[in-house]
Amino acid sequence: MKIGMKLQMVDLQGQYQRIKNEIDASIKNVIESAAFINGTPVKEFARHLEEFTGAKHVIPCANGTDALQIALMALNLKPGDEVIVPAFTYVASAEVIGLLGLIPVMVDVDPGTFNVTLKNIERALTSRTRAIIPVHLFGQSCDMEAILDFAQQHDLFIVEDNAQAIGAIYSFRNGKRSQTGTMGDFGCTSFFPSKNLGCYGDGGALMTNNDVLADRARMIANHGQKVKYHHEVIGCNSRLDTIQAAILDVKLKYLNEYNLARNEAARYYTIQLKDVEGIVFPEEKAYSTHVYHQYTLKVEGGKRDTLKKFLEEDGIPSMIYYPLPLQEQEAFRKIARSTGDLTESSRLASSVLSLPMHTELTREQQDIVIDRVKKFIF
Numbered sequence: 395m396k397i398g399m400k401l402q403m404v405d406l407q408g409q410y411q412r413i414k415n416e417i418d419a420s421i422k423n424v425i426e427s428a429a430f431i432n433g434t435p436v437k438e439f440a441r442h443l444e445e446f447t448g449a450k451h452v453i454p455c456a457n458g459t460d461a462l463q464i465a466l467m468a469l470n471l472k473p474g475d476e477v478i479v480p481a482f483t484y485v486a487s488a489e490v491i492g493l494l495g496l497i498p499v500m501v502d503v504d505p506g507t508f509n510v511t512l513k514n515i516e517r518a519l520t521s522r523t524r525a526i527i528p529v530h531l532f533g534q535s536c537d538m539e540a541i542l543d544f545a546q547q548h549d550l551f552i553v554e555d556n557a558q559a560i561g562a563i564y565s566f567r568n569g570k571r572s573q574t575g576t577m578g579d580f581g582c583t584s585f586f587p588s589k590n591l592g593c594y595g596d597g598g599a600l601m602t603n604n605d606v607l608a609d610r611a612r613m614i615a616n617h618g619q620k621v622k623y624h625h626e627v628i629g630c631n632s633r634l635d636t637i638q639a640a641i642l643d644v645k646l647k648y649l650n651e652y653n654l655a656r657n658e659a660a661r662y663y664t665i666q667l668k669d670v671e672g673i674v675f676p677e678e679k680a681y682s683t684h685v686y687h688q689y690t691l692k693v694e695g696g697k698r699d700t701l702k703k704f705l706e707e708d709g710i711p712s713m714i715y716y717p718l719p720l721q722e723q724e725a726f727r728k729i730a731r732s733t734g735d736l737t738e739s740s741r742l743a744s745s746v747l748s749l750p751m752h753t754e755l756t757r758e759q760q761d762i763v764i765d766r767v768k769k770f771i772f
């Protein structure tokens with residue numbers, strides 16, 4: 395058997411085993427109550443997530459992509475309006491822009507943090523810009539203070555894509571601390587199983603501190619109705635399953651612990667690999683905590699793919715998030731606009747490699763990965 399055989403990118407089975415009793419009981423409760431749609435656990439989980447994040451409103455929905463779509467719909471954007479989005483992200487961040495007939499304006503990211511910076515955003519501003527979607531990629535917040543100030547000056551909406559950073563905390567210069575997803579007009583998150591707070595299927599939520607926007611988002615997610623069978627606007631049907639909410643309500647109690655475990659595992663990788671030449675470590679910024687949705691290295695000298703293969707030969711998994719930046723995706727060729735050059739995003743797509751990262755990772759497992767990386771000739 396290959397030495398890395400038992401290693402996984404994510405270990406959801408191991409995580410479940412530790413909380414099995416609580417989870418099983420919560421699922422059973424839902425089944426026995428038969429309140430499968432909008433049952434009590436949905437409201438309870440939303441309230442607990444409000445308490446946890448400090449957001450005034452949490453609006454559960456069917457998945458993270460829907461959350462982004464509902465946010466843009468609630469902001470009343472018109473076809474042809476421009477929305478700024480990083481070129482290096484998961485497709486959902488930009489897909490919803492195109493879906494609504496808006497124009498995705500792709501901007502480059504900082505190669506150290508993988509996130510958009512104010513400098514990238516500034517160049518993209520036109521008279522048609524209406525919103526920015528900062529993505530807190532891999533678990534660390536964008537530098538939000540600068541982006542929020544800029545948005546205020548130019549009357550732009552901010553929709554944070556917080557699918558990968560739930561529980562991360564951003565520090566403002568005056569000492570104020572806010573959770574990611576609670577600083578913009580909307581914050582959107584995903585409960586996809588492998589996310590830091592994942593359910594056992596699909597799920598998502600919007601967060602906002604704005605009562606009017608919260609009302610609109612709730613209405614849109616519910617067929618555009620506030621009163622049953624009275625439809626004010628065209629909406630959609632996007633609900634968080636009661637069973638998923640019940641599961642999430644259990645897992646939310648462990649989120650801080652889970653994020654801490656990820657952060658510690660990341661620290662161990664970085665310390666143990668620090669003398670290896672040819673790899674660059676994820677940059678941690680003082681303004682944000684890092685919840686390490688992914689632990690992502692940059693492999694220099696064009697050796698990323700050979701390193702990936704070298705790990706694979708020993709049964710060690712690794713993943714490329716993301717192999718193609720948005721500007722190279724066929725789907726965006728005709729509808730998106732880009733400003734400036736997107737060199738860093740292209741370069742990242744060919745140099746990033748994410749190592750196994752999850753809440754159950756042991757030192758022994760990490761040592762297997764570390765030893766193998768050290769054996770590679772860079």
Ligand SMILES: *Cc1c(COP(=O)(O)O)cnc(C)c1O
Nearest residue numbers: 457458459484486487557584586
């Ligand atoms: C996972 C993810 C989404 C979409 O979430 P789904 O629940 O899969 O729809 C959006 N943006 C980013 C950055 C993500 O990682």
